[in-house]
Amino acid sequence: MSADIGNPASIVCEKLAFRYPGTTANAIDNIDLEVAAGDVVALVGPSGCGKSTLLRLVAGLLSPGAGRLLVGGQDTTSISPEKRNIGWVPQSYALFDHLSVAANVEFGLRARKVPKDERAPRIAEALKLCRIEQFADRRPQDLSGGQRQRVAIARALATRPRVLLLDEPLAALDPQLRKALRADLATLLRDSGVTSLLVTHDQSEALAMANHVAVMRTGVIEQYASPERLWLEPANAFVAEFVGAASVLHASALDDRRVELAPGLEGEIDIIPAGPKVDVAVRPADLVVDLQGIPLRVTAKEYAGGSWLLTGDLFDGQAVSLITSHTAEIGDTIRVAVRPGTQLSAVRS
């Protein structure tokens, strides 16, 4: 699919900045970002980092304080939100419960003043793409959360947007459904061919759904890369910790590839270190319980379904987590080593 659903546009932010009136800091600060036409991109980061603000700027609900925003190569400064041809899927879906699914989708077309005779084929096309044709006559309240989400997406896609913006698209679903539906949603977005920009605060959702991920912190983009690159080559400790649930340890280089993460805890890294000291991302799957290993005093435990996520302090004070089938109590000391065969990621900057 589907050249006729939309004609996807690229999105380019050049030194984009925005400050809310009455505040002293920029909510978005000097952002450079290039989203290719047809790409699926996630904006991810902790609460308050500026994800929704960036989405609202692209939608035209806010105007940049500085910098430029181009959609399809065109500077948006002089294009009103209605003329931008951008689809918006709000977090709550904002469906009309008194209207059928088809009428909800038609609503978006009416709002865009699409002539009546063009509406029926457009509605059919959007319902088909979202695989909800069979629900055309139902009310949204008689659908599951996942199906309601598809109605909201169908309503946006029927307008043949050049860009689709999704604000926390899975937030209204319960946790089990969230995980089950994220692959479905990713497939739908890719099949639609529309450039999609989605906001999430959940790094695992961003990695699972997007082709590229912008990791944000306090108004800036810390790294913009494919999920794999983010995982393998985190630009800094924040990205490693936020995206990979990693602890960043200050290690000493032993030779070309081997490092000492803490006294007695050695591992291999993926690059030749530039100097005697190197920051290394250590993720929960990188460590194992090992009687020959070094002591770790357990400070927190969390059941992770068949295994435990244990967090603790190494004796030099650095905190790490590991996922293990061994259980331990808070306050216990266990022994840990780097999982044999693991290549740890050096943090480049």
Ligand SMILES: Nc1ncnc2c1ncn2[C@@H]1O[C@H](COP(=O)(O)OP(=O)(O)OP(=O)(O)O)[C@@H](O)[C@H]1O
């Ligand atoms: N209407 C507003 N007036 C003033 N400040 C605002 C307004 N909306 C957001 N902000 C501030 O701008 C910054 C960015 O907010 P934004 O809503 O974009 O963050 P976010 O990453 O989407 O957060 P969340 O994940 O919690 O939704 C925050 O510091 C926030 O307090």
